[in-house]
Amino acid sequence: xxxxxxxxxxxxxxxxxxxxxxxxxxxxxxxxxxxxxxxxxxxxxxxxxxxxxxxxxxxxxxxxxxxxxxxxxxx
Amino acid sequence: xxxxxxxxxxxxxxxxxxxxxxxxxxxxxxxxxxxxxxxxxxxxxxxxxxxxxxxxxxxxxxxxxxxxxxxxxxxxxxxxxxxxxxxxxxxxxxxxxxxxxxxxxxxxxxxxxxxxxxxxxxxxxxxxxxxxxxxxxxxxxxxxxxxxxxxxxxxxxxxxxxxxxxxxxxxxxxxxxxxxxxxxxxxxxxxxxxxxxxxxxxxxxxxxxxxxxxxxxxxxxxxxxxxxxxxxxxxxxxxxxxxxx
Amino acid sequence: xxxxxxxxxxxxxxxxxxxxxxxxxxxxxxxxxxxxxxxxxxxxxxxxxxxxxxxxxxxxxxxxxxxxxxxxxxxxxxxxxxxxxxxxxxxxxxxxxxxxxxxxxxxxxxxxxxxxxxxxxxxxxxxxxxxxxxxxxxxxxxxxxxxxxxxxxxxxxxxxxxxxxxxxxxxxxxxxxxxxxxxxxxxxxxxxxxxxxxxxxxxxxxxxxxxxxxxxxxxxxxxxxxxxxxxxxxxxxxxxxxxxxxxxxxxxxxxxxxxxxxxxxxxxxxxxxxxxxxxxxxxxxxxxxxxxxxxxxxxxxxxxxxxxxxxxxxxxxxxxxxxxxxxxxxxxxxxxxxxxxxxxxxxxxxxxxxxx
Ligand SMILES: Cc1ncc(C[n+]2csc(CCOP(=O)(O)OP(=O)(O)O)c2C)c(N)n1
Ligand code: SF4
Numbered sequence: 001x002x003x004x005x006x007x008x009x010x011x012x013x014x015x016x017x018x019x020x021x022x023x024x025x026x027x028x029x030x031x032x033x034x035x036x037x038x039x040x041x042x043x044x045x046x047x048x049x050x051x052x053x054x055x056x057x058x059x060x061x062x063x064x065x066x067x068x069x070x071x072x073x074x075x
Numbered sequence: 076x077x078x079x080x081x082x083x084x085x086x087x088x089x090x091x092x093x094x095x096x097x098x099x100x101x102x103x104x105x106x107x108x109x110x111x112x113x114x115x116x117x118x119x120x121x122x123x124x125x126x127x128x129x130x131x132x133x134x135x136x137x138x139x140x141x142x143x144x145x146x147x148x149x150x151x152x153x154x155x156x157x158x159x160x161x162x163x164x165x166x167x168x169x170x171x172x173x174x175x176x177x178x179x180x181x182x183x184x185x186x187x188x189x190x191x192x193x194x195x196x197x198x199x200x201x202x203x204x205x206x207x208x209x210x211x212x213x214x215x216x217x218x219x220x221x222x223x224x225x226x227x228x229x230x231x232x233x234x235x236x237x238x239x240x241x242x243x244x245x246x247x248x249x250x251x252x253x254x255x256x257x258x259x260x261x262x263x264x265x266x267x268x269x270x271x272x273x274x275x276x277x278x279x280x281x282x283x284x285x286x287x288x289x290x291x292x293x294x295x296x297x298x299x300x301x302x303x304x305x306x307x308x309x310x311x312x313x314x315x316x317x318x319x320x
Numbered sequence: 321x322x323x324x325x326x327x328x329x330x331x332x333x334x335x336x337x338x339x340x341x342x343x344x345x346x347x348x349x350x351x352x353x354x355x356x357x358x359x360x361x362x363x364x365x366x367x368x369x370x371x372x373x374x375x376x377x378x379x380x381x382x383x384x385x386x387x388x389x390x391x392x393x394x395x396x397x398x399x400x401x402x403x404x405x406x407x408x409x410x411x412x413x414x415x416x417x418x419x420x421x422x423x424x425x426x427x428x429x430x431x432x433x434x435x436x437x438x439x440x441x442x443x444x445x446x447x448x449x450x451x452x453x454x455x456x457x458x459x460x461x462x463x464x465x466x467x468x469x470x471x472x473x474x475x476x477x478x479x480x481x482x483x484x485x486x487x488x489x490x491x492x493x494x495x496x497x498x499x500x501x502x503x504x505x506x507x508x509x510x511x512x513x514x515x516x517x518x519x520x521x522x523x524x525x526x527x528x529x530x531x532x533x534x535x536x537x538x539x540x541x542x543x544x545x546x547x548x549x550x551x552x553x554x555x556x557x558x559x560x561x562x563x564x565x566x567x568x569x570x571x572x573x574x575x576x577x578x579x580x581x582x583x584x585x586x587x588x589x590x591x592x593x594x595x596x597x598x599x600x601x602x603x604x605x606x607x608x609x610x611x612x613x614x615x616x617x618x619x620x621x622x623x624x625x626x627x628x629x630x631x632x633x634x635x636x637x638x639x640x641x642x643x644x645x646x647x648x649x650x651x652x653x654x655x656x657x658x659x660x661x662x663x664x665x666x667x668x669x670x671x672x673x674x675x676x
Contacts, residue, residue: 002076003076009090010090010091012094012095012096013095014095014096014296015096015296015297016096016296016297016300019297020255020256035090037095050079052079052080053256055080055081056080056101056104056256056259056260056263057101057256057259058100058101058104059091059093059095059096059097059098059099059100059101059296060090060091060093060100061082061083061086061091061100061103061104061107064078064080064081064082065078065079065080065081066076066077066078066079067076067077067079068076068077087524116519117518117519117520117521118518118520119518120390120516120517120518122386123528129530130530132526132527132528133526135524136519136524137518137519137524138516138517138518138519138524138525138526139516139524139525139526139527139528140385140386140389140390140516140526140527140528141416141526141527141528141529141530142382142385142386143382143385143408143409143412146378146379146382146385146409149374149378149379149380149382149383149385149386150382150383150385150386150389151386152372152379152383152386153344153346153382153383153384153385153386153387153388153389153390153394154386154387154389154390154516155386156344156370156372156383156386156387157344157370157386157387157390157391157392158390158517158518161517161518178375178376178378178379179375179378179379179382181375182374182375182379
């Protein structure tokens with residue numbers, strides 16, 4: 001199953017990933033990072049297709065995308 | 076399971092200093108992805124401006140030179156004339172490029188300097204707290220146009236791609252947007268093409284990226300993207316303004 | 321082997337730069353330095369170098385900034401109003417610790433002024449010029465031969481201390497034709513591991529002048545000041561001419577010092593014990609030798625092509641020990657030899673009590 005990892009130290013909680021996720025599987029967590037931002041998290045691991053749109057739209061380059069196949073994230 | 080998309084090598088592992096949701100970060104990533112994809116990181120020299128991206132030299136993992144306000148194209152010219160075989164890019168905001176640095180950008184373009192300009196147009200002065208930029212839209216309220224920009228007082232906003240498109244030294248000019256994934260993908264392609272042109276020695280390339288400034292527009296990141304689409308796109312039409320092919 | 325050629329001062333700047341290993345020139349046209357860009361536009365391409373006429377002095381100095389950051393020996397030149405425009409860039413060079421040579425073929429100001437010789441940019445050159453606590457290394461040649469030496473020295477010192485160096489002369493010297501000898505000097509080009517050259521095989525280099533945390537900015541300033549102390553300690557340059565037995569010491573620099581030399585010769589023939597203290601480095605100010613020289617004379621006579629700028633530094637060194645008189649012409653006017661010798665005679669008469 002594809003999934004994403006959000007780096008808590010980089011996320012500023014801007015919610016762009018949440019907005020643009022075609023599967024709507026990302027949400028705000030209740031974790032605060034040291035800078036005082038609530039960070040985003042993947043809540044539905046089954047739903048993530050590893051399309052990478054969230055990562056591309058993340059202004060803080062906080063998201064890594066994991067997938068089995070090598071097919072590239074649209075670049 | 077493998078990681079198929081992660082932080083590019085061309086970005087250092089430090090957090091950006093940009094406000095939450097500011098699209099400067101999206102643009103940085105696209106530039107870094109391009110340096111990775113083309114395998115040119117180790118022979119690239121970037122020039123950072125004065126503006127919110129003043130710290131770009133702390134973010135990109137390639138040699139970086141910080142220029143004075145507006146002078147990045149002149150600094151890049153100096154670098155490129157010393158190292159014609161290296162890849163040189165500037166990263167500039169709209170105040171930096173289209174107000175104080177107007178002469179430098181026009182003449183670098185006219186000379187056909189073989190450099191790539193990444194131009195983030197957020198129609199405002201971000202770093203200094205939201206004053207009117209040369210690109211500020213008619214009617215747009217800023218710190219120094221509290222009643223909205225008026226033609227009588229402030230004249231018309233400058234469209235950089237249109238302005239530069241008449242210059243023979245220009246190889247490639249495209250305006251793209253960052254307001255949704257589809258446009259970001261297009262932007263990524265344009266940036267890559269611009270750097271490829273430089274690698275091929277084709278001449279001056281500039282990509283104008285319509286960008287947001289949630290903090291000084293007084294909007295949340297999402298509303299900013301919507302405002303960009305609804306208010307900026309009609310005046311700043313995306314498209315290729317020059318391409319020598 | 322001596323190999324003399326006749327050359328104009330402005331052209332000598334260009335040839336000296338080429339022999340110093342400089343292959344990049346960026347400038348914007350302005351009188352009275354025009355022979356220099358003309359010379360370099362002809363000769364740079366012959367040695368594989370770059371001559372680029374910029375869109376303004378502002379652009380030129382920032383091209384210099386880029387080329388210096390990229391590790392090159394780089395030259396720019398202008399005249400007073402153009403040098404004013406370059407000041408922000410020079411401040412950036414100083415703060416980013418980038419080497420470059422800047423020639424100011426001074427004209428008379430303020431404003432657009434006139435193209436005749438003046439030394440009214442002394443303050444601008446030696447006190448900083450742009451914003452912030454910094455100094456240029458400033459050299460003031462008095463002859464075309466010395467222009468060559470100073471341009472080479474300027475590049476060497478600039479590289480050694482990673483600091484901008486300025487050559488300060490005037491249009492008369494720039495236009496003057498004199499026999500010169502380029503000798504067989506070989507520049508000592510240094511490794512510049514800090515330069516922006518592409519980061520292959522090493523960590524990325526960043527060249528910047530911003531230090532947003534005031535503690536960092538102060539630390540950076542302290543580092544610069546320590547460097548300036550070192551330069552002050554090691555690089556003061558001057559010429560002491562006929563000072564051995566002198567009672568009157570003329571202090572001057574550049575072309576003005578040459579006029580003073582002629583005047584001193586005239587006075588010496590009349591038996592007046594007068595000599596010249598000629599500043600070669602304006603910054604660092606040659607205070608060590610001047611300090612000693614002041615002790616030995618009865619009066620100091622400062623001559624400048626300005627309302628009196630360098631005299632302030634002389635006064636600081638003198639510190640009230642000996643009387644100082646001043647003669648200055650402005651606006652492009654130069655004193656004649658007689659002007660100066662008459663004044664020296666007056667001083668002489670006064671200190672030997674011939675006049676009450
Ligand atoms: C010579 C000079 N003038 C003015 C400034 C102040 N200043 C810093 S950033 C800036 C505007 C930057 O706006 P823009 O280029 O649009 O970039 P943004 O911050 O919006 O990304 C100004 C006016 C300066 N640093 N230097
Ligand atoms: S002030 Fe505006 S442009 Fe600057 S980082 Fe914040 S949102 Fe971005």
